[in-house]
Amino acid sequence: MCLAIPAKVMALEAGDMAVVALEGVKKRISVALLDDVAVDDYVLIHVGYALHKVSAEEAERTLALMAEAGVLKEELEEITGGAA
Amino acid sequence: MKYVSEFRARDLAEKLAAQIAHEVRPDRTYHLMEFCGGHTHAIFRYGVQDLMPENVKFVHGPGCPVCVLPVRRLDDAVELAEKHGVILCTYGDMMRVPGTKQRSLIRAKADGADIRMIYSTLDALKIARENPDREVVFFAIGFETTTPPTAVAIMQAETEGLENFSVFCNHVLTPAAIGHILESPEVRDLGTVKIDGFLGPSHVSSVIGSEPYEFFAEEFAKPVVIAGFEPLDVMQSTLMLIRQINEGRAEVENEYARVVTREGNLKAQSLVSDVFELRQSFEWRGLGEVPYSALRIRDTHAALDAEKRFTVSEKKSREVKSCECPAILRGVKKPTDCKLFGTVCTPDNPMGSCMVSSEGACAAYWTYGRFRETAKEAEEAAA
Ligand code: SF4
Numbered sequence A: 001m002c003l004a005i006p007a008k009v010m011a012l013e014a015g016d017m018a019v020v021a022l023e024g025v026k027k028r029i030s031v032a033l034l035d036d037v038a039v040d041d042y043v044l045i046h047v048g049y050a051l052h053k054v055s056a057e058e059a060e061r062t063l064a065l066m067a068e069a070g071v072l073k074e075e076l077e078e079i080t081g082g083a084a
Numbered sequence B: 001m002k003y004v005s006e007f008r009a010r011d012l013a014e015k016l017a018a019q020i021a022h023e024v025r026p027d028r029t030y031h032l033m034e035f036c037g038g039h040t041h042a043i044f045r046y047g048v049q050d051l052m053p054e055n056v057k058f059v060h061g062p063g064c065p066v067c068v069l070p071v072r073r074l075d076d077a078v079e080l081a082e083k084h085g086v087i088l089c090t091y092g093d094m095m096r097v098p099g100t101k102q103r104s105l106i107r108a109k110a111d112g113a114d115i116r117m118i119y120s121t122l123d124a125l126k127i128a129r130e131n132p133d134r135e136v137v138f139f140a141i142g143f144e145t146t147t148p149p150t151a152v153a154i155m156q157a158e159t160e161g162l163e164n165f166s167v168f169c170n171h172v173l174t175p176a177a178i179g180h181i182l183e184s185p186e187v188r189d190l191g192t193v194k195i196d197g198f199l200g201p202s203h204v205s206s207v208i209g210s211e212p213y214e215f216f217a218e219e220f221a222k223p224v225v226i227a228g229f230e231p232l233d234v235m236q237s238t239l240m241l242i243r244q245i246n247e248g249r250a251e252v253e254n255e256y257a258r259v260v261t262r263e264g265n266l267k268a269q270s271l272v273s274d275v276f277e278l279r280q281s282f283e284w285r286g287l288g289e290v291p292y293s294a295l296r297i298r299d300t301h302a303a304l305d306a307e308k309r310f311t312v313s314e315k316k317s318r319e320v321k322s323c324e325c326p327a328i329l330r331g332v333k334k335p336t337d338c339k340l341f342g343t344v345c346t347p348d349n350p351m352g353s354c355m356v357s358s359e360g361a362c363a364a365y366w367t368y369g370r371f372r373e374t375a376k377e378a379e380e381a382a383a
Helices: A057-067 A069-080 B004-023 B037-045 B072-083 B105-110 B120-130 B148-162 B175-181 B202-208 B210-219 B231-247 B266-275 B299-304 B325-329 B360-383
Strands: A005-013 A017-022 A027-032 A042-048 A049-054 B028-036 B057-059 B087-091 B115-118 B136-142 B165-169 B197-200 B224-226 B251-256 B276-278 B283-286 B288-291 B293-297
Touching: A005 A027, A005 A057, A005 A069, A017 A042, A017 B120, A027 A042, A027 A049, A027 B120, A027 B231, A042 A057, A042 B202, A049 A057, A049 B148, A049 B202, A069 B251, B004 B072, B004 B231, B028 B037, B028 B231, B028 B325, B037 B231, B072 B105, B072 B136, B087 B120, B105 B115, B105 B210, B115 B120, B120 B136, B120 B148, B120 B165, B136 B148, B148 B165, B148 B266, B165 B293, B165 B299, B175 B202, B175 B210, B197 B231, B202 B266, B210 B224, B210 B251, B224 B231, B231 B293, B266 B276, B293 B299, B299 B360
Parallel strands: B028 B057, B028 B197, B087 B115, B087 B136, B136 B165, B197 B224, B224 B251
Antiparallel strands: A005 A017, A005 A042, A017 A027, A042 A049, B276 B293, B283 B288
8 A cells, every 4th residue: 555656647626636647547636745736747646645746757667667567457446446 | 568678677687786796795694674565565576685695685674554553453443333333434455454353344344334445535535525424434544655645634624624524543653663673672572683774665755755764874873775666776775775884884865866855745744743743652563562653633633533532442452373473574584484374374364464465574475475485495405
């Protein structure tokens, strides 16, 4: 449960919320823990909250590695509520 | 692969391994404790240990929040759901952890308790909104990365006037536990392991910064390198630790500078300190009572504190007797030293939390390590 996944911010919404996209999945998350998040930023998401910003390059590296290790799928299932 | 060529990464890993082999002194050993479950996972998944010289050893520390939660707190959560009839919301990792008499949240749920697995505190708030006539309790666990989201949820519930929402707080603090491993009375009973340096947690540090480890490095004269999650990060950080040890330095260095700063996420820290304060003492599975190692909800937010809203009975909690989790969490024993490992205790039928959580040392050994260990033993036997 300690992993954090990077995702791209697609839209900002009222109440410190944002919509992020990750492998074709869209998810509403909270950006209450970060100042100055903008559309197109990459953020590390942990339990539904953006913890910090990361560069696009770092995001890509992390995602590629998570995909290779098979953890990305698990995390995505958890995010979308697909896991039992 | 689209982004990183595996070969490039392997190439780099081999270079790093060669550099490490070149710099280690043959006349000494290097015991490096990784604190973070994510590191334990990376070390096993990518076989980092196999790339190290014989005298560099990784010691797996208590860096998984599910693994360190004492059984009593889990029993309390079960009681909240069963006796007080609340809707208990919890992260998925907690569901299968066995409590006293092997009772887990998933068993309580099967017996009719209203227990909901959530991904985020945002989901818990939603459940509270949708069930105004029920009490909704969020069973909060985790280190410094998971604490800020709990703080936000508490603030949000107050702003909205959600009166049926409260939090059963079990958030714990990393630096306190690291310090405790190095000097505690229990060392006499459980024995201790030699530790020459620490791989510091990555995402925890992104929130609290690298600064909290400075006092610790000075006080205990142990080097700390904040390490990222990738196997290459782990190897680079190992090299940095070996250099510090060779040079007799004990400093905090930051290998994960692309994410971690010295001061961390200040906004998250200030939210956390608005909502929480230090507990004088908190029990950790494996470490016993650790002073100032956990958080509780401040009196100014007492209305949202499940510990104040409900009384749970004093009961006798028991762990499975032969489970060696306490010694494993201290790095004193390996999962394969446990009699139950792989026979009675497997991920499908876990006896202890170290087998439940994918970041636990027993689960990592089971998934990636046991074949390697058996192969090694066979080799040694044949030699
Ligand atoms: S193998 Fe199972 S019983 Fe043994 S220490 Fe690990 S979790 Fe406990």
